[in-house]
Amino acid sequence: MLVTVSGHHVDVTSAMKDYAFEKADKLARYFGAKEAVVTLKIERGRQIAELIVYAPRHHTLIAEAENPDMYAAIDIVADKMQRQLKKLKEKWADHHAKEGRQAEEEAAAAASETEIEDEETEEAEQ
Numbered sequence: 670m671l672v673t674v675s676g677h678h679v680d681v682t683s684a685m686k687d688y689a690f691e692k693a694d695k696l697a698r699y700f701g702a703k704e705a706v707v708t709l710k711i712e713r714g715r716q717i718a719e720l721i722v723y724a725p726r727h728h729t730l731i732a733e734a735e736n737p738d739m740y741a742a743i744d745i746v747a748d749k750m751q752r753q754l755k756k757l758k759e760k761w762a763d764h765h766a767k768e769g770r771q772a773e774e775e776a777a778a779a780a781s782e783t784e785i786e787d788e789e790t791e792e793a794e795q
Contacts, residue, residue, distance in 0.1 A: 670697035670705060677710040679739075685709065688740060689718070692747040696722060699754040707746075709739060718742035720750050728757060 672693045674686045693705040704723040711717070719733045730753045734745035 670694055670702055672705045672707065674707045674709070677708055679709055679711045679716075681709055685739060685743075689743050692743055693720060693722075696747070696750055696754060699751070699758060702754065707743070709743075716742055718746040720746045722750055722754065724754070724757065726761075730754065730757070 670693075672690050674681060674689045674693075689707040689709065693707050696702055696705060702722050702724050706721040708719040708721075709717075710719065715735050716737060716739045717733060717735045718739065719731070722730045724730060730750060732746050732749035732753060734742045734749060736742040736745060
């Protein structure tokens with residue numbers, strides 16, 4: 670996954686950049702997110718981390734977190750994004766396939782019961 674880390678009114682150290690990259694890169698395991706943009710900002714003394722993920726099917730997910738510690742803000746924004754990605758993946762799941770499998774299993778169970786009854790009837794006739 671392509672991860673871009675940038676700063677707005679803040680000097681992004683290599684440690685902060687590596688930390689943000691590591692957190693954003695872990696999000697790639699959710700159905701192959703294509704690109705992530707991490708923006709670290711300081712506005713009026715508030716430290717803010719913003720994460721934008723470009724997911725398949727033209728979905729853009731945005732999360733933002735504020736904390737006095739920039740590393741904590743990165744953790745919080747990564748957790749928020751993880752919840753959003755899980756929710757989106759759940760929406761895309763084909764729940765009808767589960768219903769189809771259950772119906773097939775019930776039909777197979779009913780067919781096996783019918784076969785057992787037929788065998789018992791044949792044995793009784795002989």
